[in-house]
Each structure stands twice: as structure tokens, then as C-alpha cells.
Amino acid sequence: MQEWLLPIAVVLGGYTVLGLTGFGSALVVVPLLAWNWPLPEVVALTLLMDVPASAFHSGLNWRRVQWRELRRLLPGMVVGTLVGLWLMQHMSARWPLLLLGLYVAAAGLNALRPRTTLQGTVAMGWAYPVGTAIGLVEMLFGTAGPLVVAWLNRRLSDVQQMRASTPMIITAAAATVLLGMAWEGRLSNGLLWQRWTVLMGVALVGVWLGHRVAHRVPAARLRQIICGLLVISGLMLALGALR
Structure with a gap:
């Protein structure tokens, strides 16, 4: 039981973030679990949890989901x-870890930047x-949430619509990637499904908790703390890959 305490705490925290902000679960879960488990297995596990957890979040906010953005x-x-x-198939195990760490740190730093002006919408092209x-990053690292948010931030003016639509797009991205993994036989590992069985319920509880407090806690302040932790964990992961 002791070996499960850290994964349970990480998954609960990561998916509470998802329930609160609509994204960010993989940015918390993947870097921290990758310290103890192989990165490809962690990415596959996170994607398997992301599909039902993100769908659950969208279900809780169904009326605000903007389906046209997914179609595009x-x-x-x-x-x-x-x-x-x-x-x-052409990258060593070391470089994905390094890229993941730098990507997570950059995403955290970008999210910490204050917004001074209202940005215009992006052309549909x-x-x-x-x-x-989004598909590429989700395939390699399972952490395409910041890209989805960056797009929707320029497409939607309603913050609640963005919060509801982000998990829906992540669900589709994760499902697409899982089909590719299944085609390659990367989902046939029994240990992967054992871990999923233990942690999936924890992820759903986290989404529910985050959703419950979404309108009660100052999300901006909490997000600053989370993004700061993302920068630290990303840099530590990159240093670990270099070693």
C-alpha cells in the first residue's frame, strides 16, 4: 500500500486541477509519476485516465461546451x-524526458505571465x-492541455465556455492517441491496466472535488501556485534526463 501513496496523491491533485480549471491534469501527473515509472507507460496511463475524467468534466458543464471547436x-x-x-520509433528514451521537462517548465512560465491586453481571435485557417x-504533443507526452487552452483563449470570450470545452477537446485528442497506441499493441501491458484500475476512481474524485470548488476558490491565485510547481517539476525532470 505504501508504494501507492504517492501515485494516489499525484493523481488526486492533478485531476482536482482539471476539475477546477478544465486542464492541467497531465502536466501534474506525467512529470511526477515519470520519476518512478517509465515515461511511455506513464503517458499511456494518463491518457487512459484522461478520456473518462475529461468526459466526466464536460458532462458536468455540458451546456457550455462549444462542439464546433472540436470539429475544426x-x-x-x-x-x-x-x-x-x-x-x-526514432527518438531515444532520454530526449522525450528532456523535451517534456522543458515543455512543462515553458507552459508554467507562460501561464504565469500577466495579461495586459485583450487578444484578438485567431483565423480559422x-x-x-x-x-x-495538439495531436503530436498528446502522442509524445500526453500533455496537450496548454495548447488547447491557448487556442480556445483566442477563440472564446466566455471563460466558462473555455473551461467546459477544453476537457472535451482533450478527450478527443486522448482517444485518438489511444487508438494509435492500441494499433501498435502498447496497451496490452497487464501492469498498465492494474495501475489504471487503482487510480481511475481517484481521478474521478479529483475532478468532482475541483468542480465543486471552481466557483469558491480564487482560481487565479491557485493557478499561480500550480504553475510555479509546474516550472519546478519540469526543470527537475529535464535535469534528470540530462544526468
């Missing part, structure tokens, strides 16, 4: 997944390359 991104997400499958980037 989906073709590119499929292409990005295929590119990610090819890259995983960018939906295909952005969708491709």
Missing part, C-alpha cells in the same frame, strides 16, 4: 497523432496546424 481541430489532431507515432500540434 479534429483533422489536424489525427495527423499529429500519426506523426507522433513515427517520432516515437490556423485550426489545422494547431490541431496537428
